[in-house]
Amino acid sequence: MLEFLQQMINGLSLGAIYALIALGYTMVYGIIKLINFAHGDIMMVGAYVGFFSITLLGTDIVVAMLAAMIFCAILGVIMEKVAYRPLRNSTRIAALITAIGLSLFLEYITVVILGPTQKVFPASAFPVKAYNIAGLSILNKQVFVFVSAVLLMVILQYIIKRTKTGKAMRAVSLDREAAVLMGISVDRTISITFAIGSALAAAAGVMIGVYYQTINPLMGIIPGLKAFVAAVLGGIGLVPGAMVGGFVMGLLETLVMGYGNSLYRDAVAFGVLIIILLIRPTGLFGKNTGEKV
Amino acid sequence: MLKIREIDVYYGAIHALKNLSLEVAEGSIVTLIGANGAGKTTTLKSISGILRPSSGSILFKGQELLKMAPEKIVALGISQVPEGRRVFQEMSVLENLEMGAYLRSDKKGIQEDMENVFSRFPRLKERRKQSAGTLSGGEQQMLAIGRALMARPQLLLMDEPSMGLAPLLVVEIFNIIKDINSRGTTILLVEQNANMALSIADQAYVIETGEIVLQGSAKELMQSEEVKKAYLGG
Numbered sequence: 001m002l003e004f005l006q007q008m009i010n011g012l013s014l015g016a017i018y019a020l021i022a023l024g025y026t027m028v029y030g031i032i033k034l035i036n037f038a039h040g041d042i043m044m045v046g047a048y049v050g051f052f053s054i055t056l057l058g059t060d061i062v063v064a065m066l067a068a069m070i071f072c073a074i075l076g077v078i079m080e081k082v083a084y085r086p087l088r089n090s091t092r093i094a095a096l097i098t099a100i101g102l103s104l105f106l107e108y109i110t111v112v113i114l115g116p117t118q119k120v121f122p123a124s125a126f127p128v129k130a131y132n133i134a135g136l137s138i139l140n141k142q143v144f145v146f147v148s149a150v151l152l153m154v155i156l157q158y159i160i161k162r163t164k165t166g167k168a169m170r171a172v173s174l175d176r177e178a179a180v181l182m183g184i185s186v187d188r189t190i191s192i193t194f195a196i197g198s199a200l201a202a203a204a205g206v207m208i209g210v211y212y213q214t215i216n217p218l219m220g221i222i223p224g225l226k227a228f229v230a231a232v233l234g235g236i237g238l239v240p241g242a243m244v245g246g247f248v249m250g251l252l253e254t255l256v257m258g259y260g261n262s263l264y265r266d267a268v269a270f271g272v273l274i275i276i277l278l279i280r281p282t283g284l285f286g287k288n289t290g291e292k293v
Numbered sequence: 294m295l296k297i298r299e300i301d302v303y304y305g306a307i308h309a310l311k312n313l314s315l316e317v318a319e320g321s322i323v324t325l326i327g328a329n330g331a332g333k334t335t336t337l338k339s340i341s342g343i344l345r346p347s348s349g350s351i352l353f354k355g356q357e358l359l360k361m362a363p364e365k366i367v368a369l370g371i372s373q374v375p376e377g378r379r380v381f382q383e384m385s386v387l388e389n390l391e392m393g394a395y396l397r398s399d400k401k402g403i404q405e406d407m408e409n410v411f412s413r414f415p416r417l418k419e420r421r422k423q424s425a426g427t428l429s430g431g432e433q434q435m436l437a438i439g440r441a442l443m444a445r446p447q448l449l450l451m452d453e454p455s456m457g458l459a460p461l462l463v464v465e466i467f468n469i470i471k472d473i474n475s476r477g478t479t480i481l482l483v484e485q486n487a488n489m490a491l492s493i494a495d496q497a498y499v500i501e502t503g504e505i506v507l508q509g510s511a512k513e514l515m516q517s518e519e520v521k522k523a524y525l526g527g
Contacts, residue, residue: 170384180343183363183395
């Protein structure tokens with residue numbers, strides 16, 4: 001039992017990271033029906049911005065995270081403007097291929113500029129401490145990741161539910177033409193969605209830096225894909241679904257590592273994708289509406 | 294107030310509006326009647342800036358709307374109640390109304406208009422926390438009208454507000470339209486229900502396959518043999 005609880009604690013912080021990334025996938029999908037496959041790479045860029053903020057500018061971890069979020073918000077907006085907006089009225093497959101291209105572009109431009117080798121997040125930026133509570137070992141970095149991720153999700157929920165901008169985002173994703181008739185600028189709303197989604201991914205990137213200590217230009221691929229599975233698991237386009245999906249994927253992964261064989265963890269993640277697509281393609285929270293006539 | 298001059302709209306190779314001209318005088322109710330697919334909705338979408346005519350001009354109080362962004366057109370004072378209501382199904386009644394006031398920032402005025410909508414449609418007040426998708430068809434139509442009124446429009450474009458409603462509700466909706474107009478909002482009403490539309494309108498236009506084929510005062514058109522035969526079931 002203790003072992004199980006320990007695994008759950010480990011899983012919660014990993015799940016929080018997946019949830020943050022999954023939110024960006026699901027928000028962008030909700031508003032323009034595009035799987036932004038470059039989203040995991042935005043997370044990687046965020047990790048590097050955080051790294052340089054700490055090593056070059058000497059900031060603490062919180063400032064590093066904020067810097068990464070701002071940088072990636074701008075990057076996300078530019079990406080949408082340059083790469084996706086011109087394709088808004090073309091086929092979905094064209095936008096999807098562009099997303100894959102953009103993903104490779106971000107990965108290899110980082111390799112070219114910063115080199116392919118991994119960088120180590122300085123331990124001094126976040127001295128690790130372990131707490132022992134009732135036989136369970138909890139690391140301060142786990143607490144940091146979990147608390148800051150949950151805080152960001154609460155802020156996101158507030159924006160979506162309570163602010164005018166957030167309501168406009170929901171309106172555009174529910175019925176774009178009706179939203180236009182309200183005087184909502186669709187372009188601006190889509191830009192804001194990319195900014196928020198990318199900022200959350202950047203925060204996740206810095207968290208991965210803190211959690212695993214090393215970062216590299218291809219680090220976005222696997223977590224990005226797992227977060228995508230998490231978004232599909234929760235029901236793509238649904239914000240609460242992405243959160244729950246992220247935690248489920250994180251817990252599942254640590255359980256597989258703890259009780260099974262850590263070599264299988266990726267196989268299990270993508271096995272989950274296959275199973276959902278077979279049994280419940282709309283995800284856990286998705287409504288099965290079928291084709292509306 | 295609104296002057297449409299010789300606009301042409303194409304959907305690919307289809308010529309949807311042909312040299313269409315139409316005028317709406319301030320304070321009046323003007324109706325555009327015609328069969329399904331004649332170009333009624335296309336006309337309203339062109340005014341709102343959702344569709345772009347390839348030629349012609351649309352003047353609202355002397356300002357050209359043809360190349361204006363849709364949100365600018367709303368800001369000028371033109372709101373639309375779209376065909377099929379198009380309320381935001383998974384948002385609450387209150388949020389739908391807030392979206393109608395999206396471009397406004399005068400909190401007090403918005404609150405006032407919200408109260409006005411609720412006193413006009415008490416059932417919306419009762420259901421203000423409910424999501425719009427749970428409302429009945431008639432209630433959704435009222436919400437769509439209330440939402441458009443939240444922008445405090447000078448010109449209200451209404452696309453088939455009676456569609457799919459029970460006869461009693463249709464009468465209610467037309468009474469509401471008359472009432473909105475009597476309080477100073479100019480209305481351009483698109484309808485398949487020609488009888489009802491002509492009974493409340495001042496001016497009327499008949500559209501067939503993208504062209505205006507008849508126009509005149511609503512009274513004249515009600516007497517016209519052609520209109521009677523084609524649209525009034527007589």
